[in-house]
Amino acid sequence: MLFRPTVIGLVALAASAVTVSALSLPVQVPGSLDGRSPGPAVAAPRGPPPKPKKCKKKLKRKAWHTLKKKEKKEYIDAELCLMSKPATLGLPATANRFEELQSIHQIPAFITHGVGAFLPYHRLHMHAHERALREECGYKGAQPYWDEPRDAGDFINSDVLDPVTGFGGNGTGNGGPQPGMGCIHDGPFANFSNNLGPGYFQGTPNCIYRFVNDTVSLMSSQPYVDECKAKPNYLKFWPCLEAAPHVGGHGGVGGKMLDPIASPGDPIFYLHHTWLDKLFWEWQALDLPARLYDISGPNLPDPFAPPPTPDPGSLPLIFPTFDKFPPPEAFVVPPGSPQPQGDPGNVTTLSHVLDMLGVIPSATIAEVMNIGGDLLCYEYV
Secondary structure (H helix, E strand, C coil): CECCHHHHCCCCCCCCCCCCCCCCCCCCCCCCECCEECCCCCCCCCCCCCCCCCCCCCEEECEHHHCCHHHHHHHHHHHHHHHHCECCCCCCCCCEHHHHHHHHHHCCHHHCCCCCCHHHHHHHHHHHHHHHHHHHHCCCCCCCECCHHHHCCCHHHCHHHCCCCCCCCCCEEEECCCCCCEECCCCCCCCCCEEECCCCCEEEEECCEECCCCCHHHHHCHHHHHHHHCCCCHHHHHHHHHHCHHHHHHHHHCHHHHCCCCHHHCCHHHHHHHHHHHHHHHHHHCCCCHHHCCCCCECCCCCCCCCCCCCCCCCCCCCCCHHHCCCHHHHECCCCCCCCCCCCCCECCCCCEECCCCCCCCEEHHHHCCCCCCCCCEEEC
């Protein structure tokens, strides 16, 4: 089955938006593609999760641009530390701990995008990354976020892309999976070789490549954020956030970040999705405690469904071009991929299990709905 970009909100149409036909292929069961195996999912051994400690002091997640140079360096050094630590879980093709954190996004991607679990799943994924930085690499801070409305329409000049204090700049030349996809050549991650991606492919080393698009990055601007935060319930809010601010960050940075399956191979991913988690929490906080229990949506995306009809008066969606996108065959869902757990049917509930494949203990959606609870224990400042 082809994992279509429409499923994760990369394609949505408004009356004034550019119409883009979705990638649509019949169901396929691949073996090996171009010598690069997508590989079946491999479950890591897992035991019963330990009970989380009582939350006494919340971690304070801050915007990247507010951090001091020393704090930025400490965060980047911790990320480099994860890249240098050997993999321990036996997840396919992973060579280091950074890739194991990428793998928990790649392997179950088909059941964590375009579905009700999208925001809770990524919330727990950000927590897993934060824990790894702190517990394995001595990082003392909290997971920072990219305040994207501040830079929307001008990502290219963001301090996040600074070659000295940030994550390196735009890609140049070739080197990515498609012509014109340039590898980054400056900053702390310029020489990183990633064994995962594009898409579900595994075992073919590739660089961090970027293709900044400051037309698409406008979807991270405040008007798009405000439109989503005005939605009355989760069933309206989640698709809005996944379609516009979500794609604004991924498509605005472009390259590996635009790969809906393997995008955590660019460390900017974690700043972007932590910002999305902040928006999720801000929406929840508008109606507490009710929105600690408001969850819905399907557990499995319909790969052949038409793009959702936008609400009247919605802002137009700006779609990134496919000429800087991995080849379609990279998005064929491998046989043996995980299936949803914890729900009695195809509707996402609070009992839905968010499987972290052994990187950290899995949790239910109910356990991650409150960011200040015992499991997560953080706040945004």
